[in-house]
Amino acid sequence: MPSSSSVHEQLTDILVRVVGCPADAVVPEANLKELGTDSLTIVETAEELGRRFDVYLSDDTVDTLVTVQDAIDAVVRHDGSTPPARSGRVPTTLESPAPPVRDEEHVRRRRLGERLIILFVLLGAGLGAILGFGGSALIEATGLGSVNLPPISNPTTAPTSSPTDTPTPEPTETTTPDASKPKPTIKVSKEQVSPGERFTIQGTFAGAGEGAELQIQVKDEGSDWDDFPIETTTRSGGKFKTQIYTSRTGDRQFRLLNKKTDEATPAVTVQIG
Incomplete structure (x- = not known):
């Protein structure tokens, strides 16, 4: 004790x-x-x-x-409580989060879905071949295939038109992509912090407006982007600002992802330790 x-x-x-x-x-x-x-x-x-x-x-x-x-x-005076079989809490940033583990059940379902898609494609191709063969046989049985249609004759005189009858093409409007639309921005208050020390991430999602849900993501060397256990929302003008901290050391990259549009800010690197 x-x-x-x-x-x-x-x-x-x-x-x-x-x-x-x-x-x-x-x-x-x-x-x-x-x-x-x-x-x-x-x-x-x-x-x-x-x-x-x-x-x-x-x-x-x-x-x-x-x-x-x-x-x-x-x-x-601990009461002897034990953790449940599966905890629903978000891991603390004082702990070093383990790399994400691929859910085997999810992988199994995805592979099953891919096999079903291939099966449907093969069935569709086979059904199309059967219908094509059956339609051809039906035409031959009804004699429609031997009907001789009269030839199309050319007109004896071609219609003439004066130059004044030629319609003047109207100008068409062309649209160009809006290259002036500002891209998301991001910056950090410190580029090097101690483990557990707070630092500020802020920037702008132009056009996102107020109340857009943003997910902070982190990337370590040799790994993919992963969700950091912190979310925030945009304020007036698409601006955002939040504080985070982590105890995992090394060069860590951070960015914010607009959960509705999948638009992400550029990445910033913070050296922990």
């Missing part, structure tokens, strides 16, 4: 890194919300605290955390 002092020490380290509060402000009677936590960061704090002491803090327990002492007692 961990001591209150060791839990207090670890909780202080977590809160300083997550919400950026002063270490001397993390006293037992301090209110967690007054220290800067919100509904997202209190969950991240509880999960990181439980990970460090190898305990699981249930959702009901997290909902009762009001002060620093409440969080300390939740670990010291």
